[in-house]
Amino acid sequence: MSEHPGTITRPQQTPAAEHHMPADYRINVGNFERALSVIGGGALVLYGLRRSLGNLSLMLGGGALMYRGFTGHCAAYEAMGVSTANQDAGPGILLESTITVNKPVAEVYRFWRQVENHPRFMTHLESVVSQGERHSHWMAKGPLHMPLTWDADLIEERPNTLLSWRSVPGADVDYMGTVRLRELPDGRGTEVRLRLEYAPPGGIAGVALAKLFKTLTVRQLKEDLRRFKQIIETGETPTTTHQPVATASSMRERNVRNHQHSAVS
């Protein structure tokens, strides 16, 4: 699960661009898929060439596919937060999302550093307990008879900039979570970029892991980050659960209709 930095040399960037750069060039297409892209793209280009020059779109499409295969980067995948790059190792997920919160970077850093906070907004986590300065015990939500737990270490911390946790060798799941922080200019708050990677060790997913992967999507991660923002900014999350609504009435109406139906038949 190591990163493969892009090989394209880049000109001097603004701080904002530097912060965002790693996402744009990361390989997010798996090897087999890359080979398919090159072959398929090549075929399209040839096909386009053999027809009249008016089939530029075919050639462009083919060219794009080949580029995707050669570089391993798919812009569409990146936009969707999807990566098939790790699929050669077996099923797993890599998700990334970003949110901006109206709090100073130091406060945001402290919040993330305290791992007990994570389950407050990450719906897939049941609990996280710190055991010492850098060691913690994690439990994912799942059926009681199939708990998914792992130990992790804080492998990297740069105050107000980065926190990275990784599961210990031999854990039931290969986990890596990284949060990057960037203070925005002129009191605009803090940008938070979260990257989560889960993979089964040895490539074979257990039942509990497979269940986890089903529910943990980019969409879910976005909602989790929204919850984090709500909690750190307002201290609560908005809700309407159990608020009054005329359900009894509409149920009465449905029951009346059902009775009428059964009376007729």
Added chain:
Amino acid sequence: MKAVCWYGTGDVRVETVPEPKILNPRDAIIKVTLAAICGSDVHLYDGCIPTMHKGDILGHECMGEVVETGREVKNLRPGDRVVVPFAIACGQCFFCTRELWSLCDNSNPNAWMAEKVYGYSGAGLFGYSHMYGGYAGGQAEYIRVPFADVGPIKVPASLRDEQVLFLSDIFPTGYMAAENCQLQRGDTVAVWGCGPVGQFAIRSAYMLGADQVIAIDRIPERLHMAKTHGQATVLDYQEVDVSEALKDLTGGRGPDACIDAVGMEAHGTSLDAVYDQAKMAMFLATDRLHALRQAIQACRKGGTVSIPGVYGGFLDKVPMGAAFAKGLTLKMGQTHVQRYLRPLLGRIEHGDIDPAFVITHRLRLEDAPHGYAIFRDKKDNCIKVVLRP
């Protein structure tokens, strides 16, 4: 408790439902003493707003007495008399701290829904569909108010309910519409729509220094109210050619600012209005914009078109060419009520305005279905209905 509930197009019923409970530490429960039906409620009544569910409690204009507070609400106590803003704001996000209260990041539990349609979600609203949070509304005996330490404003005992209720929505809405006109002293403002919001826009335009306010509608009692209470020059668009009349009344230059206080269910008899209705009937367009089109066409060069709303979806055939050619500014949006509560309460206390002037019908909560019907159809000279639980 009794509450006014939505059951479909043209179908509201007063049902018995459970009383609200504190759900979050910054909630408060208000016993409603007075509520109102808003022009935008008519869009719900007409089935124009998606994501409504049968049984949803309606109402976003309400006031009453605090009966219970969550443990984090320090500024309110049981017994306090408050008016509740229709949009819910947390007070801490990027938008709230910049006084863009109706754009709050944190008050819509269904933010993902609004994001799908609009790109980003604004604040949750009371009683206005699940896309805006699905909050139970204030046409009821009790209402739960989230972020009660930010929104509700305490009002003095010297002012009656009817005088302050409209701080919840329509008075700030009319005022913000006038403020968005970027008025200079001596300006002429044209207001389309003499419903309650239009009436407050007219009064507010004069408060903000307008020299002449021209009000456009077709309903006689509304034009009459605009003339007598608003001191506006009135135009009945069924009797006169509005574009010509506006040119004439402004010495050929056109109004400096135009307010569209009509919104998405514009009524008109001209060709473009009929076109809008046909498209809406065939679900090809979602909003009708006869008033907005006229406002853009009529506005002077370099002027401002101010849109308090409500528009929900897509407009067809907006005269962008005219807006561009004349260098117009378009300003719009949901009202940032919290921004205006204190200044406008001050104006009421000072005697500059008695907002109760718009009320034509005072009904019990139980009679809400009748209230919706006459308000929507403008029957019985109805301009504004208030409901007492």
